[in-house]
Amino acid sequence: MIRRFATGAVLALGALVPATRSDLAAQMPDAWVLVGQDAEDYRLRLDPEVAHSGASSMRIEARGNRRRSQWAASVQLVDAIAYRGKRMRLRGYLRADDVDSGGLWVRVDGILEGKYAMLALDNSEDRRVEGTRDWETREIVVDIPPEGVTILIGAMLTGDGELWVDDLSFEAVAEDVPLTAEPEVVITDQPYARPQGVFPVPTNLDFEREMKNGR
Numbered sequence: 001m002i003r004r005f006a007t008g009a010v011l012a013l014g015a016l017v018p019a020t021r022s023d024l025a026a027q028m029p030d031a032w033v034l035v036g037q038d039a040e041d042y043r044l045r046l047d048p049e050v051a052h053s054g055a056s057s058m059r060i061e062a063r064g065n066r067r068r069s070q071w072a073a074s075v076q077l078v079d080a081i082a083y084r085g086k087r088m089r090l091r092g093y094l095r096a097d098d099v100d101s102g103g104l105w106v107r108v109d110g111i112l113e114g115k116y117a118m119l120a121l122d123n124s125e126d127r128r129v130e131g132t133r134d135w136e137t138r139e140i141v142v143d144i145p146p147e148g149v150t151i152l153i154g155a156m157l158t159g160d161g162e163l164w165v166d167d168l169s170f171e172a173v174a175e176d177v178p179l180t181a182e183p184e185v186v187i188t189d190q191p192y193a194r195p196q197g198v199f200p201v202p203t204n205l206d207f208e209r210e211m212k213n214g215r
Contacts, residue, residue, distance in 0.1 A: 029058050030209035031199060032154070035075050042072035042157060046210055052093040052135050052166035058207045060102075060155060061162040073105060073156040074165070077198045080108060080148035087175055090153050091139040092168035092205075094129050100159025102129045106140045109192075110147040112185065116192040119145050122181035123156055129163070141173060141180045150198055168205035 027045040028034075034044035047059040060074055090106050103124025110119050122140045129138070144151065155165045 028211045029056075029204060029207045030211045031204045032058065032074050032076050032207075032211075033197075034060070034072055036072035036156075038070040039072045041070060044072075044074050046207060047164060050095065050164050051207075052095070052164075054166070054206055054208050056207055057095075057164045057166035058155070059162060059164050060157045062157065062160045069159075071156060071158040073154050075152050075154040076202060076204075077195055078151040078153060078170075078202050079198050079200050080110065080144055080151045082201065083144040083151065083172070084146050084148055085144065086172045087141060087143050087177060087179075088151075088170060089139055089141045089173045089177065090168065090170050091137065092155075093135045093166045094133070094138050094155070095135045095164040095166075096129045096131065096133045097162040098132055099129055099157065099161030099163055101125075102157045102161065102163040103127060103155065104138050104140050104165075105152075105154055105156045106142050107152040108142060108144055108148045108150075109152070110145065110149040111192045112147055112187050114191065116188045116190045117147070118186040119148055120181075120183045120185075124180075127180070128158075135166075139180065141177055143179065143183065145183075149192065150195065153202065166207060168202070170202045170205065 029046050041063050043061050043063055045059055046056045048056045051057045090104055096102055105123040108120040120142045157163045
């Protein structure tokens with residue numbers, strides 16, 4: 001299915017503006033940022049006390065009792081060129097404490113009809129983590145179309161609670177591995193503008209590196 005949206009729809013990059021609290025920058029995992037329409041009401045940081053393996057994990061937490069309509073997400077932007085035409089799987093371990101809704105997410109952005117388009121999105125809504133859970137494996141499988149330019153990977157927290165993520169992997173899988181969501185293409189009325197901070201390949205997927213010097 002292909003849909004068309006005007007500026008300001010769910011694709012708007014304004015919804016992906018990182019939170020700006022500089023006091024938290026040194027605590028965040030390197031190569032990851034917190035984004036979302038309610039990012040200022042959430043916190044992203046390394047947690048050296050909770051980990052699936054290694055010394056630390058990535059933690060997303062609500063700052064107070066958040067409504068179910070509020071959300072924020074950790075994100076890393078990856079260049080799609082090396083993955084075009086491949087079926088990719090984002091897999092990782094999630095742990096939850098009193099979570100309304102949480103899960104991994106993947107979005108593929110690119111260019112269709114000369115315009116900025118979302119080519120795939122899976123936010124694990126039908127496979128979300130709820131309540132309090134120990135470490136569990138979660139995964140997303142998406143196709144990266146030839147028109148893909150950037151891939152956004154991360155984890156999302158909706159409403160209240162605390163969500164930990166660790167030991168992510170991003171790898172190609174065979175065509176007989178089923179997709180976890182049917183692709184739905186959304187085309188905006190805006191030209192594509194490549195965002196800043198795109199990595200050639202995913203990095204710091206084990207969350208062992210802390211952000212240095214506010215970058």
